[in-house]
Amino acid sequence: MKNAVRCSVNGTPCAFTAPPMARLLDVLREEVSLTGTKEGCGEGECGACTVIMDGRIVNSCLVPALQAEGASITTIEGIAKGEVLHAVQTAFVTHGGAQCGMCTPGMVIAAVDLLERIPSPDEAQIREGLAGNICRCTGYTKIFDAVREAARLLASAA
């Protein structure tokens, strides 16, 4: 059983055919060829597969393809504007917020979502906003530094 699913990915109309229970994560990587979204745990614990669906972050490993019908999806590939990095990406680079890179796409998406909801988050709000994203390299300090810097960059650009 396969279904035709129509949605929008990074602002571009997108149609794919997949079993309705195929995971959105697999569809994005294998049908849409956007491999920036990573699979870590496959059960919603680690956040490596985080994407934005209809304005809210979700674990794409837990979304059946059929539920993406009509949805507007943003992946890590849609965060930069062409060659211009998002402030969160710039701050992750300058603060060394990435090491192996496995968690980085999900971490960046969660940080972008956090700063859209809470433009000047305090320490507790940063920790809560990124609590669903696990990093095994950095110890989080440089990631939290990057998010604070991104908040400053966005505030000064506004």
Next chain:
Amino acid sequence: MRGDAHAHALVAPADLNGALALLADKSGYRVLAGGTDMMVAFERGLLKESRLVSIWHLAELRGIRVDGPHLVMGALTTYTDLIESPLVVENAPTLAAAARDTAAVAIRNRGTVGGNIANASPAADLPPALLVHDCEVELRSSSGARWVDYAGFHTGYKTTVMRPDELIARVRVPLSSEPLRHFYRKVGTRKAQAISKVCIAATVRPGGVARVAFGSVAPTVVRARGVERELETVLAKGPLTPEAVARIVGMGVTEATPIDDIRSTADYRARVTRNVLRECLMSFTA
């Protein structure tokens, strides 16, 4: 073992009646909402049902509104919706508190109140809060609708009063005319993304009606009715004192029958049950 997407049919009916018709046709359809539990089972190869009906897109099952003496929430109300709703924060504060302590943002955006109830885990985060707000659950089928008292919803470990042709459409709690005193505390391995080892929720209404409920200490979420009766008796005579708290805690929670499992031990849970009950009751002495 990984889940095989080809082994499960998933359909998305145009409206609620379409979903109810599928559930009524006796071919074994099970409801899939936000998928935060069932997709984990699927990925592990443990999802038994081969026929699934997606309800995530059904607007009829969304929305939080006041209806007469009740605050009514659609079954697809997410944890994020609960946190962001001033109506929930005002009228069902432990429900908002429970939602804030559940998982992390991405899961809170997809997990639903109906799913948390239907999944029937004794360790679920919302049920203790639902119990202390005297929640009722609306079960809909193609042959009708009925409201059931949530206190009688769970009949045993992972068993409920729901029939196979029913789905949870809405939940409701009484509006509170005055602010409730309330308490919610979840004990897990970390603050986020944890499944609780022990969870407690409690409310005291103006007039002294008390509700105390526990998660993760019995085959179902449970009301601590002995504690409630003692607390109400004390409150009828005057303010709650530390001495009365010590006496009530000392009586124990007869409904708590904790076990050893992957997340904790019976011994730890029994001790923490007493400790969080003391913390809870002490918060009502101030």
